[in-house]
Amino acid sequence: MRVPFVDLKAQYLSIKDEIDAAMQEVVENTAFVGGKTVTGFERAFAEFSGAKYCVGTSSGTSALHIALQVCGVGPGDEVITVPNTFIASTEAISQSGATFKLVDIDPETFNMDPNALEGAITSRTKALLPVHLYGQPADLEPILAIAEKHGLQVIADAAQAHASTYKGKPIGSYCRASCFSFYPGKNLGAYGDAGAFVTDDEEIAVLGKSLIDHGRSEKYAHAVEGYNYRLDGLQAAVLRVKLGHLEHWTESRRRAAALYREKLASLPIEVAQESADRRHVYHLFSVFHDERDRLRDELAEKGIASGIHYPVPIHLQKAYEARNEKQGSYPVSERAMKRQMSLPMFPELTEEQIDHVVTTLTEALATGS
Numbered sequence: 001m002r003v004p005f006v007d008l009k010a011q012y013l014s015i016k017d018e019i020d021a022a023m024q025e026v027v028e029n030t031a032f033v034g035g036k037t038v039t040g041f042e043r044a045f046a047e048f049s050g051a052k053y054c055v056g057t058s059s060g061t062s063a064l065h066i067a068l069q070v071c072g073v074g075p076g077d078e079v080i081t082v083p084n085t086f087i088a089s090t091e092a093i094s095q096s097g098a099t100f101k102l103v104d105i106d107p108e109t110f111n112m113d114p115n116a117l118e119g120a121i122t123s124r125t126k127a128l129l130p131v132h133l134y135g136q137p138a139d140l141e142p143i144l145a146i147a148e149k150h151g152l153q154v155i156a157d158a159a160q161a162h163a164s165t166y167k168g169k170p171i172g173s174y175c176r177a178s179c180f181s182f183y184p185g186k187n188l189g190a191y192g193d194a195g196a197f198v199t200d201d202e203e204i205a206v207l208g209k210s211l212i213d214h215g216r217s218e219k220y221a222h223a224v225e226g227y228n229y230r231l232d233g234l235q236a237a238v239l240r241v242k243l244g245h246l247e248h249w250t251e252s253r254r255r256a257a258a259l260y261r262e263k264l265a266s267l268p269i270e271v272a273q274e275s276a277d278r279r280h281v282y283h284l285f286s287v288f289h290d291e292r293d294r295l296r297d298e299l300a301e302k303g304i305a306s307g308i309h310y311p312v313p314i315h316l317q318k319a320y321e322a323r324n325e326k327q328g329s330y331p332v333s334e335r336a337m338k339r340q341m342s343l344p345m346f347p348e349l350t351e352e353q354i355d356h357v358v359t360t361l362t363e364a365l366a367t368g369s
């Protein structure tokens, strides 16, 4: 039996009629850029995410870049984030003209450790950028309290955390801006690149809307220079249809995670835990083991795909060589990243497929050194 890492074809087939009709409508109306499909999706996604405003963008990376810029982050500023993330989090900080500083993570949730923040804040720190990794929100209350104490903005990288909640409320209702990716494999995925940030602040939403569209205030009137970071009509149409299914897809992910957890409980492998005060939406299902690479090879031999998120910590990426940060600087992140692997996780995953993964892992663990 083959178990893919995600199955976008199965998802498309389950909603084919709706998707085809929505895309056809955009084509018939030739509403390829902007228009009511985009604004309609933005309104629906803001409400879904517990925020007043949503600015659709061309990707999650451009959402992060614009959100940082509209929150006033620029040259000379420092933004604090974590080493165990996708490079887009730090790229966006660099693109805004600021520099990033890293803090280690909490060993239980793999998210920003609030206790590490005070020691990293300097007079140049302007913002904190927690990443809601794997689909589980970072510990927002202490992070926001520290931000308030030091007069800092909190801009969240929520690329993996659509539909997640913290203490019963959607994550979009907490930070100055929360940035989402709609890359195809994400929990809410477009059919190409797309992203958005949500906020309760009308001023930054208006500024963001203008900056993603060349700083336009009206046709051929540009108050400032901006970017071409617009969300296109076809992607908005796909996203609007898929948003209507996100809640039951999220529940399917959570059911699959509960099954994995139950079936893996007696095996000598660590399984990422779920905090009681958060709704983990399982963009990724993580397990940890010293022989991670051997286990992945044995899964692959039995037709089971897996991933590593992420194999190289930010401070050890070649792109950041000049920062001269050493191996061992962030021990909790580095240990987790050496041992982490992501098992297949998508809403259409069947119990039979989960059983095949668990049986194969059981056999692989039994032959371990």
Ligand SMILES: Cc1ncc(COP(=O)(O)O)c(C=O)c1O
Binding pocket: 059, 060, 061, 062, 085, 086, 088, 089, 131, 157, 159, 160, 180, 181, 182, 183, 193, 194, 195
């Ligand atoms: C944690 C994280 N941040 C940012 C991004 C960037 O999003 P995008 O690929 O839509 O630019 C991604 C996804 O790729 C991500 O997983």
